[in-house]
Amino acid sequence: MSVLINKKTKVLVQGITGSEGTFHTAAMIDYGTNIVGGITPGKGGTEYSGKPGVNFARPIPVFNSVRDAVQATKADASVIFVPPPFAADAILEAIDSGIKVIICITEGVPVKDMINVYSKLKDSDSVLVGPNCPGVITPGECKIGIMPGFIHKAGKVGVVSRSGTLTYEAVKQLTDLKIGQSTCIGIGGDPIIGTQFIDAVKYFNEDPKTEAILMIGEIGGTAEETAAEYIKEFVTKPVIGFIAGKTAPPGRRMGHAGAIISGGKGTAADKAKALESCGIRVVETPAMIGTAVKEALDGLKKTTKKAK
Amino acid sequence: MKIHEYQAKDLLRRYDVPVLKGKVVFSAEEAGRIAHEEFISQGSKVIVVKSQIHAGGRGKGTIYDVNTGNEMQVEGKTVKGVNVLVGGNVADKAFQYAGAMLGNKLITIQTGEAGSIVRRMLIEDGCSIAKEYYASILLDRTCGKNIIMVSTEGGMEIEKVAEETPERIIKEHVDPKIGFQDFQARRLAFGLGLSGDAFKSFIPFIKKLVNAYYELDCSMLEINPLVLTTDNKFVALDAKINFDDNAIYRHPEFIDLRDIDEEDPLEVEASKFDLNYIKLDGNVGCMVNGAGLAMATMDMIQNAGGSPANFLDVGGGANVERISNAFRIMMSDPNVKAVLINIFGGIVRCDKVADGIITALKNVKVDVPVIVRLDGTNAVEGLATLKNSGMDFKVAANFEEAANLVAAVFA
Numbered sequence: 001m002s003v004l005i006n007k008k009t010k011v012l013v014q015g016i017t018g019s020e021g022t023f024h025t026a027a028m029i030d031y032g033t034n035i036v037g038g039i040t041p042g043k044g045g046t047e048y049s050g051k052p053g054v055n056f057a058r059p060i061p062v063f064n065s066v067r068d069a070v071q072a073t074k075a076d077a078s079v080i081f082v083p084p085p086f087a088a089d090a091i092l093e094a095i096d097s098g099i100k101v102i103i104c105i106t107e108g109v110p111v112k113d114m115i116n117v118y119s120k121l122k123d124s125d126s127v128l129v130g131p132n133c134p135g136v137i138t139p140g141e142c143k144i145g146i147m148p149g150f151i152h153k154a155g156k157v158g159v160v161s162r163s164g165t166l167t168y169e170a171v172k173q174l175t176d177l178k179i180g181q182s183t184c185i186g187i188g189g190d191p192i193i194g195t196q197f198i199d200a201v202k203y204f205n206e207d208p209k210t211e212a213i214l215m216i217g218e219i220g221g222t223a224e225e226t227a228a229e230y231i232k233e234f235v236t237k238p239v240i241g242f243i244a245g246k247t248a249p250p251g252r253r254m255g256h257a258g259a260i261i262s263g264g265k266g267t268a269a270d271k272a273k274a275l276e277s278c279g280i281r282v283v284e285t286p287a288m289i290g291t292a293v294k295e296a297l298d299g300l301k302k303t304t305k306k307a308k
Numbered sequence: 309m310k311i312h313e314y315q316a317k318d319l320l321r322r323y324d325v326p327v328l329k330g331k332v333v334f335s336a337e338e339a340g341r342i343a344h345e346e347f348i349s350q351g352s353k354v355i356v357v358k359s360q361i362h363a364g365g366r367g368k369g370t371i372y373d374v375n376t377g378n379e380m381q382v383e384g385k386t387v388k389g390v391n392v393l394v395g396g397n398v399a400d401k402a403f404q405y406a407g408a409m410l411g412n413k414l415i416t417i418q419t420g421e422a423g424s425i426v427r428r429m430l431i432e433d434g435c436s437i438a439k440e441y442y443a444s445i446l447l448d449r450t451c452g453k454n455i456i457m458v459s460t461e462g463g464m465e466i467e468k469v470a471e472e473t474p475e476r477i478i479k480e481h482v483d484p485k486i487g488f489q490d491f492q493a494r495r496l497a498f499g500l501g502l503s504g505d506a507f508k509s510f511i512p513f514i515k516k517l518v519n520a521y522y523e524l525d526c527s528m529l530e531i532n533p534l535v536l537t538t539d540n541k542f543v544a545l546d547a548k549i550n551f552d553d554n555a556i557y558r559h560p561e562f563i564d565l566r567d568i569d570e571e572d573p574l575e576v577e578a579s580k581f582d583l584n585y586i587k588l589d590g591n592v593g594c595m596v597n598g599a600g601l602a603m604a605t606m607d608m609i610q611n612a613g614g615s616p617a618n619f620l621d622v623g624g625g626a627n628v629e630r631i632s633n634a635f636r637i638m639m640s641d642p643n644v645k646a647v648l649i650n651i652f653g654g655i656v657r658c659d660k661v662a663d664g665i666i667t668a669l670k671n672v673k674v675d676v677p678v679i680v681r682l683d684g685t686n687a688v689e690g691l692a693t694l695k696n697s698g699m700d701f702k703v704a705a706n707f708e709e710a711a712n713l714v715a716a717v718f719a
Contacts, residue, residue, distance in 0.1 A: 023655075084554060110555035111447055112525055118452035119484040134654075148654040148685055163600020165652045168684060169707065172652075176706075189599060192452045218600055221449045244603035247588075247610050248619070255584050255599025255621045257554060258449070263467040268607075285611045286604040287708035 002138035002183045003158065003203035003210070004101050004127065005077060009142050012069050012078040012099070013038040014090045016062065020105070021081035022054050024146050028079075029057045031143040036073040038062045066097040077101040079135065079144045087131060088113035095126045102194070103144050104130035111257075114192040121194055128194025132257070134164040134186035145186065147171075155180015157293055158204030160197055161216035162189050162223075162256065166244060166286070170216055173290025179297065182210040189218070189256025197227035205235045212238045212296050214289070215280070219245035220259045220266045225274040232278035238296040241275045242283045243268045309551045311565045312360040314430040316547035323520035326513060326543045330432035332360065336410060340403030342431050348399050354434025355398055357405050359389045359414050361424040362570045364548070366390050367463075369416030371409050374425065380408040389414045389426075392434060402431065427569055435543060440533035441500060442466060443514065445521045454482045456518060458496050462533035488518045505540035513542040525555035574637055581633045583622060590615030592714060593644040595634055597622050597651050597661075605650045608707065612715035617644050622651075631664025636672050646717045649680045650710060658682040658690030666697045677702060677717055681710040 011028070015021040016038025029035050037060060038048055044064030050056040063069035066078065078099045082090045087106040094102045095117075109131045121128050129136055135145010139152035151168055153175040161167040167186055174181060185200045187193055197215060204210045213235070217224035224243065231239050246268040248254045250261040261267050272282045283292045317327040331346060333339045339357065347355050359366050366389030371380040380387040382401070387408045393401045406429055413423035440462025448455040459477045461469045469476055478499030480492040490511070497510045513534075521529045528550040535545045556562055568576045578585035584599070588606075592614040596602035599621050606616035618641065622634050638644065651661050661682065669678075681704040682690045694701050704710035 085557065108554045110525060110558070111527060111552045112522065112555060115447075115452060115454065115484045146655060151684065161600070163598060163604075165596075165598030165654060166600030166604050168652050168654055169601055169604070172683060173707070191447055191449050216600070218603060223449075226450070242604075244600050244607060247590075247606040247616050248603055249586075249588065252586055252619075253553075254586070254603055254619055259599060259603070263470075285711065286608055287706070287711050 002141060003207050004129075004136055004183060004185065005138050005142045005144055007032075007034070007141040009077050009101070009144075010034050010036045010073060010075040011142070011144055012036065012066065012073070012075045013060070014066065014078055014080045014094065015082035016040055016060065017043060017048055018081055018083075022050055024081065024105075025060065026050055026054050026056050027149070028143055031149040033142050033144060035060055036075050037069040039064070039066055039069055041065070044068060066093045066099065070097050070099070075099065077103070077144060080104040080106055082106060084108035084110070088117050091117050091128060092120060095120055095124045099126055101136075102126055102128045103133070103135050104128065104194075105133065105135060105146055106130070107132040109190070111191060114190070118192050118194070129185060130188040130193060132190045133188030133193070134167065136183065136185050138183045139181055147184070147186070151175055152184065153178075153180040156182055156209060156211040157297075158182050158200070158207065158210040158213045159184040159216070160200035160204070160213070161186055162218050162258070163216060163244065166216060169286065170214060170242070170289045174293060177290045177294050179290070179293060182207060189258050191221065191258040197223045198230050201227050201231060201235060201239070205237060210237065211300060212240065212293060214293055215239060215241045217241065217243045217271060218256070218259050219243070219248050219254065219261050219268050219271070220256070222266065224271045228275045228278035228280060231280060238300060239280045240283060240289070240292050240296055241272075241280045242286060242289055243271045243275070244286070309553055309556065309562065309566065310362045310570070311549055311551070312362065312428065312567060313358065313547055314360055314428070315565050316549040317544070319524060319549065320520055320544060320547055323516055323523060325516045325520055326541065327547065328433045328435055328543060328545070330430050333406065333429050333431055334427070336403050336407035339406030339429060339431060340399050343402035344399035347431065347433065352433050354392065354394045355402060356432045356434055357391045357393065357402055357409065358430040358432060359409055359426045360428040360430055361414055361419070361426060362567070363416055363418040363424055365416035365418045366414065369414050369419070371426070372413045372415060372423065374412045380412055382408050389416060394434070424570070435535065435545070436538040437535045438538045438540070439536045441536065442469070442532045443517065443534045444528070444530040444532070445518060445526070446528045448481065451481065453484065454521070456480045456482065456488070456492070456496065456514070458500055458514070460500055462535070466532070482518070488515065506536055506542070509536075509540055509542045524549065525552050525558060526550060527552040574640055578634075578637050581630065583620065583630070583634050583637065585634075585637060586619040587641065588616050588618050589643070590617045591643050591645040593617045593638040593641065593647045595620050595622060595638055595647070595649045597656050601650065601652060605648065608711050609648065609714055612711045613718040614646065614714050617641050627660060628664040628667050631661055632668035632671060635665065635668035639672050639674060644676060646676050646714065647674070647678045648710060648714055649678070650707075651682050653682065653684030653686060653690075655685075657686045658684060659686040659693060662690035662693035666693065666699065669699055679704060679710060679713045681705075681707065
């Protein structure tokens with residue numbers, strides 16, 4: 001089982017003919033993702049098979065609008081690769097066309113644009129992941145995003161993270177220990193994002209096949225703390241946390257637009273303390289993420305045996 | 309992106325937000341001349357000379373001689389970051405104070421011991437203050453809306469007010485569907501206890517301020533203090549603007565407002581190559597792909613007994629040129645006693661990164677231990693390239709080994 005996406009998910013690519021869109025569509029098709037169409041306004045009615053050096057395993061029909069694509073393909077998910085000035089419009093178009101799961105990879109979307117998107121999103125049934133995120137993967141079934149598929153392994157740990165490569169790092173540690181993942185959600189590092197930690201934790205908590213949750217946070221904002229309060233009250237599955245940025249100086253943006261300690265708020269120490277007080281095992285060093293999850297799963301086995 | 313007070317006020321003027329008459333100057337002679345020609349001879353009795361640095365706390369900060377470290381004085385009085393000049397020959401005082409401030413070091417609560425060199429000053433009219441207030445607009449990340457905050461505690465740090473007397477901060481969220489409304493402006497005004505002419509002056513002030521925030525794509529706009537003059541007019545006595553970096557493309561003219569003197573030279577150099585580099589005080593240089601992994605790597609260095617010399621994210625498009633520039637910039641920091649390269653190949657191919665590292669090492673002299681950890685896409689090929697280069701690397705197979713190798717340097 002999995003959350004948000006699985007092998008039945010029909011995926012559109014907004015911005016399929018751009019260089020990023022082309023490169024990652026090829027990789028998604030190779031992974032086995034059911035890509036059913038692409039959107040590039042003005043190129044509707046054609047088929048696209050990549051470009052020199054990047055060949056799709058099969059041609060993909062191109063549409064002028066998301067609405068056209070949904071009518072023709074019954075798509076229920078969309079991934080967005082369009083440049084920052086057009087990203088908010090692309091998300092709004094996907095919402096308006098009834099797409100259930102929208103994943104925006106684009107980095108650099110202005111906050112003012114995202115405020116409007118967020119407001120529209122709250123009035124809809126759509127789920128937005130991102131922007132500025134690596135995407136979502138249900139190992140062995142469906143990869144929507146830019147993560148390297150081969151480091152993942154199907155299994156029982158739900159992973160949610162604000163980071164890209166740090167998530168790959170954690171996933172690889174799990175896979176090396178033969179611990180698989182139910183779904184990995186990269187929620188992105190921007191100040192306004194569609195899916196927050198708390199949303200991802202809810203999905204994993206309700207998914208019967210997810211047995212443990214790994215939450216990888218970082219400095220800035222209070223989203224980790226909010227999720228921790230929820231976990232304390234409603235989540236019985238073991239949750240393992242890591243917060244990056246213990247050594248980050250205040251007032252400086254650490255790469256991600258949202259990773260900043262401002263007015264003394266959002267430090268790694270505060271977050272770790274808040275998580276621990278809600279019963280979450282917080283890993284001290286990033287090298288031990290995999291081992292900590294393993295210990296939590298082993299502990300789970302012991303308690304189940306005792307219960308029997 | 310941060311800008312100076314005088315630049316922020318120039319922008320606010322465009323949106324009719326009331327600010328005092330002022331002019332930026334770059335020398336003591338200019339300060340004296342402008343003070344005379346444009347202020348005193350136009351009827352000003354009081355003028356203010358304000359240091360223009362990006363850090364806050366200027367009013368309470370003190371100017372020190374950049375060479376001797378001695379406190380600067382004019383006519384037996386300590387020179388502060390902001391100086392109110394009144395009585396006697398004000399234009400001559402402006403000349404003297406500006407001379408004492410320029411090129412010297414301003415230390416405030418925000419600059420730390422190192423202080424900031426004063427290179428620009430704002431000459432501004434004085435005003436007769438009845439009361440000081442506070443106003444700011446910024447994004448509330450918890451609900452994805454902008455929030456307007458005002459307070460009767462002007463001139464204080466708002467974080468301190470929030471902690472000690474939170475009831476003195478009045479807040480209104482802006483609903484993006486309908487924008488900032490009049491009733492919200494009134495609620496803020498009544499919350500501050502305003503009435504009569506002061507109330508009437510506040511309503512248009514705050515509406516214009518909100519408009520400027522939106523039009524300028526700010527990520528933060530703070531007026532502290534916001535003053536009510538003795539003739540019941542609201543004026544922005546100070547102004548702090550941060551832009552949303554993601555929206556700068558909509559305002560290409562903002563690029564000219566950047567003051568690279570206020571930035572670390574290595575960070576300026578890194579920005580030319582689109583590298584995300586932040587200089588820190590530690591002794592282990594690190595080069596990583598991805599912001600989250602970079603932060604985690606810095607944390608790991610500290611756990612291993614070192615301390616990070618920098619944050620450096622080489623990003624997703626790491627090619628040979630990028631890697632070698634990143635390496636050169638990282639090594640320009642004399643405090644670096646060891647280097648850790650931590651790359652997790654996703655889109656980035658580790659073999660390309662390895663090529664970049666070798667090219668960099670041929671061009672940059674490195675006499676400190678270099679620890680390399682490559683994992684993910686084409687890691688095996690990358691590690692083979694490093695091994696076959698004949699150069700001296702300490703190669704780590706994973707995060708844990710990398711940590712141990714760093715620890716060994718400091719053992």
